[in-house]
Amino acid sequence: MSGHTFQNKAIRWIDERMPIFTVMQHSAIDYPTPKNLNYWWNFGSLALFVLVIMLMTGIFLAMSYTPHVDYAFTSVERIMRDVNYGWLLRYLHMNGASMFFIVVYIHIFRGLYYGSYKAPRELLWWLGIVILLVMMATAFMGYVLPWGQMSFWGATVITNLFSAIPLVGEDIVTWLWGGFSVDNPTLNRFFALHYLLPFVLVAVVFLHLWALHTTKSGNPLGIDVKGPQDTIPFHPYYTIKDLFGVGVFLLFYLFFVFYAPNFFGEPDNYIPANPLVTPPHIVPEWYFLPFYAILRAVPDKLGGVVLMFGSILILFALPWLDRSRVRSARFRPIYKQVFWLFLIDCIVLGYIGAKPPEGAFITIGRIATAYYFAHFLIVMPLLGRLEKPRPVPQSISAPVLKPAAATAQMEKV
Amino acid sequence: MADTASHAHGAPGQGETRRDFLLYATTAVGAVGTAIALWPFIHSMNPAADVLALSSTEVDLSPIAEGQSITVTWRGKPVFIRHRTAREIEEARAADASGLPDPQKDEDRVQKAEWLVLVGVCTHLGCIPLGQKTSEPKGDYNGWFCPCHGSHYDTSGRIRKGPAPANLVVPEYTFLDDNRVRIG
Amino acid sequence: MRKFIIGTLAAAGMAASTAALAAGGDQQITDVDWSWEGIFGSYDHAQLRRGFQVYREICGNCHSMNLIYYRNLQQIGLTEDQVKEVAAEKEVEDGPNDDGEMFMRPALPSDHFVAPFPNDQAARVANNGALPPDLSLMTKARLKGPDYVYSLMTGYQDPPEGVEVAEGMNYNVAFPGHQIAMAPQIFDEMVTYEDGTQATADQITKDVVAFLNWAAEPELEQRKSMGLKTMLFLIVLTAMFFALKRRIWAAVH
Numbered sequence: 001m002s003g004h005t006f007q008n009k010a011i012r013w014i015d016e017r018m019p020i021f022t023v024m025q026h027s028a029i030d031y032p033t034p035k036n037l038n039y040w041w042n043f044g045s046l047a048l049f050v051l052v053i054m055l056m057t058g059i060f061l062a063m064s065y066t067p068h069v070d071y072a073f074t075s076v077e078r079i080m081r082d083v084n085y086g087w088l089l090r091y092l093h094m095n096g097a098s099m100f101f102i103v104v105y106i107h108i109f110r111g112l113y114y115g116s117y118k119a120p121r122e123l124l125w126w127l128g129i130v131i132l133l134v135m136m137a138t139a140f141m142g143y144v145l146p147w148g149q150m151s152f153w154g155a156t157v158i159t160n161l162f163s164a165i166p167l168v169g170e171d172i173v174t175w176l177w178g179g180f181s182v183d184n185p186t187l188n189r190f191f192a193l194h195y196l197l198p199f200v201l202v203a204v205v206f207l208h209l210w211a212l213h214t215t216k217s218g219n220p221l222g223i224d225v226k227g228p229q230d231t232i233p234f235h236p237y238y239t240i241k242d243l244f245g246v247g248v249f250l251l252f253y254l255f256f257v258f259y260a261p262n263f264f265g266e267p268d269n270y271i272p273a274n275p276l277v278t279p280p281h282i283v284p285e286w287y288f289l290p291f292y293a294i295l296r297a298v299p300d301k302l303g304g305v306v307l308m309f310g311s312i313l314i315l316f317a318l319p320w321l322d323r324s325r326v327r328s329a330r331f332r333p334i335y336k337q338v339f340w341l342f343l344i345d346c347i348v349l350g351y352i353g354a355k356p357p358e359g360a361f362i363t364i365g366r367i368a369t370a371y372y373f374a375h376f377l378i379v380m381p382l383l384g385r386l387e388k389p390r391p392v393p394q395s396i397s398a399p400v401l402k403p404a405a406a407t408a409q410m411e412k413v
Numbered sequence: 414m415a416d417t418a419s420h421a422h423g424a425p426g427q428g429e430t431r432r433d434f435l436l437y438a439t440t441a442v443g444a445v446g447t448a449i450a451l452w453p454f455i456h457s458m459n460p461a462a463d464v465l466a467l468s469s470t471e472v473d474l475s476p477i478a479e480g481q482s483i484t485v486t487w488r489g490k491p492v493f494i495r496h497r498t499a500r501e502i503e504e505a506r507a508a509d510a511s512g513l514p515d516p517q518k519d520e521d522r523v524q525k526a527e528w529l530v531l532v533g534v535c536t537h538l539g540c541i542p543l544g545q546k547t548s549e550p551k552g553d554y555n556g557w558f559c560p561c562h563g564s565h566y567d568t569s570g571r572i573r574k575g576p577a578p579a580n581l582v583v584p585e586y587t588f589l590d591d592n593r594v595r596i597g
Numbered sequence: 598m599r600k601f602i603i604g605t606l607a608a609a610g611m612a613a614s615t616a617a618l619a620a621g622g623d624q625q626i627t628d629v630d631w632s633w634e635g636i637f638g639s640y641d642h643a644q645l646r647r648g649f650q651v652y653r654e655i656c657g658n659c660h661s662m663n664l665i666y667y668r669n670l671q672q673i674g675l676t677e678d679q680v681k682e683v684a685a686e687k688e689v690e691d692g693p694n695d696d697g698e699m700f701m702r703p704a705l706p707s708d709h710f711v712a713p714f715p716n717d718q719a720a721r722v723a724n725n726g727a728l729p730p731d732l733s734l735m736t737k738a739r740l741k742g743p744d745y746v747y748s749l750m751t752g753y754q755d756p757p758e759g760v761e762v763a764e765g766m767n768y769n770v771a772f773p774g775h776q777i778a779m780a781p782q783i784f785d786e787m788v789t790y791e792d793g794t795q796a797t798a799d800q801i802t803k804d805v806v807a808f809l810n811w812a813a814e815p816e817l818e819q820r821k822s823m824g825l826k827t828m829l830f831l832i833v834l835t836a837m838f839f840a841l842k843r844r845i846w847a848a849v850h
Contacts, residue, residue, distance in 0.1 A: 241846075
């Protein structure tokens, strides 16, 4: 496959010295992709698209932002009021963060449904979890920058999580703050890191893609590609499909930007930070709510923190917790139900995370938390042993030809 | 790759041209949209509304004696205001304007002969020329001298010698009364 | 496709649960139809000017609007000279002058609205210990902002039986906890509108809320008109992408 010959002389000249165009040809044009990918496979490239938007808007916003406790809030308002199209850049960035998580969460749940984490794609899955963790850190620090009430108290609460670590916890928190409370040094370093981490993200995304192009894309049937008849070149088939997805996504995204820009936000963040008054209801941004619910489900400080981080770290072990030989939930009748149960559980956790920790909310939160872990630690291993999967088609091309597998094909629509 | 390539082309003939047209049209619309979407990013780097709102400065001229200069700030740049002596005015007007690197008559550069108002930024590469204080070199033409690359300006702020391509810029200004001037 | 929609709704539902977090339970908030709501919503500029008059004559005696510049008033239809006049009514500290002294000068269009009190402490002292909040972002800084402010200004009532109102406090059905330090401020005919609009308390309140909403979201009109063009463009582009996708994929299916 190496040594593609290009017509254009300039391109050939460069490619002979550094095969960048050959690499692009292989990975974005010729890349043999299973021909049966459904629209759930759009969300990977969509996530990359959002990342680019976030980088662009972020860099231009940084040109007008001042990371200082006395100026941060007013500099953001100056962006909103005086900088040309500043309001647009800021609303794009603000809502873009929510969109990023929507897209990535759908991408993750697609992976869960179709068993994308299974061999040989474990490393690809791991890199995805690293991306999620870096995204979370970036989003959290970004939320601090406008220096409103939620920024300040969010920063205080989240950094205080580390004080739960035995012996060195307090020292770590002081170190994170650069002082004895969330203050100017904290804001300054959060800005530095918020600017840095997206580039780390780009690097990990690159590794994620590298791993993807090594093991190649999975597909809704969860079976391996048997030969060229099962694949089509990425371009033009998936480039155009992805572009259509981008169009639909932009309609959804920009609707919020133009017509409900503060839908995902909290009104309290339009009140400047006040270190002496905590708002009555402090909640994290919606994308952290399920984890926040897990944190609060445990009446012990250290226990809550461990469980919260554990809820993400457990994903690393998933390829070994799920022992089923079949990848796609399409051929796993019980897992298919369990998957939806797990999704509902996560939504319940998100709902509980937004509610005050009192009464029935506590009980529901605890049950949902217990189920979250039971899903990974009990249900998945058991299903691997007990579940009897339905017969899997011979090849990707086969179900189209054989009438017996027509039901599987129906489902795709 | 050969068998998959046959998929790519589908039915030849009319379908092909229709797809081509659709492809070109979509590419064109997409490209236009992308180009328009870039404008807010670029425009966000232009001066913001609060910067534009601060673009005039008022100066009281009464404390400036003949032969003295002051420097004020306007839009973050130094503006030289010189109360010229009769000799300086004479020197400036005696020069043959048409023979200068950037031909301009002194009369066209001042509103009142004794008051010379200039943006104090060398037109070569943006240094601040010397000559405001009596102790500083004024160059070969008794005006200003830019130490960075050796441009000499005369008593009208015109370039006479050195690499600078143009005369020192005269900002927009208006006399509010005999002793007050508004720059910008 | 069905699952696709369910998934998207689920994500949106998770987000909505944050937004739906109740506004302190028993606050009574009236839903008002504002002119700027909806996709085609825009401000009534005459109303904004009336609202500014209300702020200037009533609210501005205690509440600052530190993020607003006098020059911004040109956006709601004041002329350059009117803006200069409005600004010049207030004085701001400037300097130092050539003698090294700070001095007072009339405010300019390029100055922020001059606050009624020099600092928060002075504001508290003048208001029985309560700090009148800055109003620049008020309608964005409260849940259901404009409705909340309207309900607050019109929500003063006699306390129900058995409710003890603390000294210096007032009973208000819209305020969280129902006890607010601010006394009722708006009454019929307390301003005289130049455009002949009947100055009922309700009208005055609506006008000032409109003004406050403009102050919080001055970009709203530009945002919505740009949004409309962008959405229309994207619908066309997406339809073209879809047609092209169908055409390219025709051979595969």
